[in-house]
């Protein structure tokens with residue numbers, strides 16, 4: 001019977017089956033979550049290093065599952081990315097983050113920049129351009145306030161349509177940022193020609209820079225390289241005052257990290273920005 005059939009499975013097959021089932025379960029949960037509005041965005045402040053002023057935020061998706069509680073994006077984004085569901089998530093994140101910018105504008109909160117994580121495949125389709133310009137028009141938000149983050153892995157294969165789309169977004173005034181830089185093995189020679197404005201150095205490279213060892217030398221070389229190519233550089237995952245001191249000393253442009261601010265709700269994050277109440 002049923003148990004006999006299962007006993008012929010190898011452990012490996014069983015594990016694969018379980019994983020496939022878990023994947024399917026999460027996929028149907030995501031579908032429901034989109035419909036029932038279980039997602040929300042938290043915002044982490046990005047700081048200019050020279051004067052530690054808040055110059056923008058990064059929108060980070062959160063999933064409050066009705067029975068499983070808070071699920072980390074590291075767990076569900078990769079699963080969503082292996083199916084069409086990521087399209088629904090991308091749409092929702094784009095709309096919600098631009099809507100939030102508009103709401104802050106109405107409240108007189110000046111948040112100069114919103115960084116949005118989009119999955120790689122979205123950048124290959126030119127529909128993104130029209131979608132964003134429609135949203136900007138609808139919510140009366142200026143393109144200069146948007147920065148789109150794309151992971152370095154995307155650039156592993158060169159794709160002319162990707163480059164064209166990025167160029168067009170930039171010509172509208174939208175900035176493009178490479179996320180998790182250093183983890184994707186993009187060739188240094190190609191870095192020179194990438195149509196991007198900003199590089200975010202992955203937090204694994206920030207880790208340990210306060211110890212004046214190899215970690216510091218590696219980080220410093222990456223920073224020098226990016227700066228010499230005139231990219232704005234953001235150091236991710238700054239967790240201590242010592243790391244911040246080093247970054248200040250190295251003239252890194254921007255930082256983000258738990259030491260200065262954790263991701264927060266839209267209501268709490270605005271405390272870091274100037275408010276011009278006109279009412």
Ligand code: C2E
Pocket residue numbers: 044059060061072073074077093117118119179180203236237238239256257258259263
């Ligand atoms: P990411 O884009 O690299 O985002 C930065 C992650 O580092 C966030 O985790 C943030 O909470 C965390 N972080 C910030 N400062 C520190 C720090 O000082 N120390 C440490 N240890 N961590 C820090 P989070 O929010 O769990 O997001 C994880 C990943 O999920 C993101 O990595 C991104 O790849 C993905 N993700 C998040 N939101 C979205 C989204 O709206 N769309 C897409 N496509 N992916 C998203």
Ligand code: CA
Pocket residue numbers: 058117149179
């Ligand atoms: Ca990011």
Ligand code: CA
Pocket residue numbers: 179180200202236
């Ligand atoms: Ca990152």
Ligand code: CA
Pocket residue numbers: 180
């Ligand atoms: Ca990441």
